[in-house]
Amino acid sequence: MSTTVRLANLQKTYQQVTALAGVDLDFHRGTFTAIMGPSGSGKSTLLQCAAGLDEPTSGSVTLAGVELAGLSEHRRTLLRRERVGFVFQAFNLVASLTAAQNVELPLRLAGRRPKADRILAVLTEVGLSDRAQHRPAELSGGQQQRVAIARALITRPDVLFADEPTGALDTTTSREVLGLLRRSVDAYGQTIIMVTHDPVAAAYADRVIFLADGQVAGELSGADAEQIATRMTRLEAGAR
Numbered sequence: 001m002s003t004t005v006r007l008a009n010l011q012k013t014y015q016q017v018t019a020l021a022g023v024d025l026d027f028h029r030g031t032f033t034a035i036m037g038p039s040g041s042g043k044s045t046l047l048q049c050a051a052g053l054d055e056p057t058s059g060s061v062t063l064a065g066v067e068l069a070g071l072s073e074h075r076r077t078l079l080r081r082e083r084v085g086f087v088f089q090a091f092n093l094v095a096s097l098t099a100a101q102n103v104e105l106p107l108r109l110a111g112r113r114p115k116a117d118r119i120l121a122v123l124t125e126v127g128l129s130d131r132a133q134h135r136p137a138e139l140s141g142g143q144q145q146r147v148a149i150a151r152a153l154i155t156r157p158d159v160l161f162a163d164e165p166t167g168a169l170d171t172t173t174s175r176e177v178l179g180l181l182r183r184s185v186d187a188y189g190q191t192i193i194m195v196t197h198d199p200v201a202a203a204y205a206d207r208v209i210f211l212a213d214g215q216v217a218g219e220l221s222g223a224d225a226e227q228i229a230t231r232m233t234r235l236e237a238g239a240r
């Protein structure tokens, strides 16, 4: 199995606070991984460092075969633009642009000319072919998140990072969005790394990594929501 993202002895310290205390993880191509852990355990820091949005204090991040340490800010930006997709809790769509224009944006930023049929195909994949000309304010939260996923997938990124992608959605809409992420893994071999607090969301992943105090505190593969919730309860009680 080929590795898309490799973290080696990753450490991150903010002033006196240790957010990551030596994390070693490999994320394989075409797999869906959830990152869980108590509040403050380092999940967002891990995601930010792995995606090249933040610099670790020490250790190494290799993304699609490229070592991030020592890359200039410009090279790092290009790598993110070409290799990485992002989905956030707050959707982060551009309010003045239609769904189709939002989806086109990463291609335009990369200097590529978007093809209308390709944009429509991606919007169709996320079930929004009839909403291409609607602006974010005219869409429900779940629809906005599906536009954000289409925007993240349009460049066919090596890895999609998702930070609490269902945090602002109700249960039914969350399931739709998670089903969509799962399908992108199964149908296109997308690689996904997702931070979540929700054991039901994590159960859509192939593997769940648990963090505690900035370190890997265990993992589960193919677990259901109940098994994941049980492990989380133990971690939150301070047990490893």
Ligand SMILES: Nc1ncnc2c1ncn2[C@@H]1O[C@H](COP(=O)(O)OP(=O)(O)OP(=O)(O)O)[C@@H](O)[C@H]1O
Pocket: 014, 015, 017, 018, 019, 037, 038, 039, 040, 041, 042, 043, 044, 045, 046
């Ligand atoms: N910019 C910063 N400056 C100082 N400390 C920070 C900063 N960002 C994060 N931290 C600290 O690093 C630790 C890990 O934070 P992080 O946000 O990665 O945790 P998390 O697991 O994502 O938490 P949550 O589930 O509450 O979002 C925490 O103790 C946090 O207070």
